[in-house]
Amino acid sequence: xxxxKQNSPSLSVQEGRISILNCDYTNSMxxxxxxxxxxxxxxxxxxxxxxSIKDKNEDGRFTVFxxxxxxxxxxxxxxxxxxDSAVYFCAASAYPFNKFYFGSGTKLNVxx
Amino acid sequence: xxxxSQDPRHKITKRGQNVTFRCDPISEHNRLYxxxxxxxxxxxxxxxxxxxAQLEKSRLLSDRxxxxxxxxxxxxxxxxxxxxxxxxxxxxxxxxxxANTGELFFGEGSRLTVL
Numbered sequence: 568x569x570x571x572k573q574n575s576p577s578l579s580v581q582e583g584r585i586s587i588l589n590c591d592y593t594n595s596m597x598x599x600x601x602x603x604x605x606x607x608x609x610x611x612x613x614x615x616x617x618x619s620i621k622d623k624n625e626d627g628r629f630t631v632f633x634x635x636x637x638x639x640x641x642x643x644x645x646x647x648x649x650x651d652s653a654v655y656f657c658a659a660s661a662y663p664f665n666k667f668y669f670g671s672g673t674k675l676n677v678x679x
Numbered sequence: 680x681x682x683x684s685q686d687p688r689h690k691i692t693k694r695g696q697n698v699t700f701r702c703d704p705i706s707e708h709n710r711l712y713x714x715x716x717x718x719x720x721x722x723x724x725x726x727x728x729x730x731x732a733q734l735e736k737s738r739l740l741s742d743r744x745x746x747x748x749x750x751x752x753x754x755x756x757x758x759x760x761x762x763x764x765x766x767x768x769x770x771x772x773x774x775x776x777x778a779n780t781g782e783l784f785f786g787e788g789s790r791l792t793v794l
Contacts, residue, residue: 571721573721576719599781601781601782603783603785608787609787610683610770610772610785610786610787610788611722611770611783611785612785613782613783613784616781616782656721656722658721658781660781664710664780664781665727665729665734665735666724666727666735667712667724667781667783668724669714669721669722669723670721671719671720671721672719672720672721
């Protein structure tokens, strides 16, 4: 049961431009959403999160937007840097957060 | 290093053998999760411990899989009678109750290859 979907397996952007990664979910009970970044041969690392009571959360170059009616969230990276090149996973959960569902990931390539 | 550590990092085994993976979470973290990841896919939930109690277990987890977390510290994941389909990266993650519950800290994973 694929409750979290990332439909773009890859994305390529030029350094300095905006990267927009998208994620859709099906379970309306989800109330907590996260983005993780993963480099090769490493475990995923937490990037940014948002609860369902908000529609935007910003942390430096990273902003996550949540559209509950569309069951859609997106991650914006501005400006994109070559070091941002990695696989990005979105994840979702419902209280009490005993289980997190992950998308299949989007591989971002930021070209110098 | 105070991160999540997993051992072994790589395991190659023959079909039918048993394997065990160990995870040492961050010391103050009471929540511990096991995930499995195959190529091109995101992490897939296997099981969740709160302290020593196993509170959640995936329906996908067959009876060949068992996990423990004695004393609420380290955890082990055992796979009995391994099959080729068990080949994957097994990820452990930990977190703690509070405002940042969802910020899972992952280990580097244990890669299993079943021949």
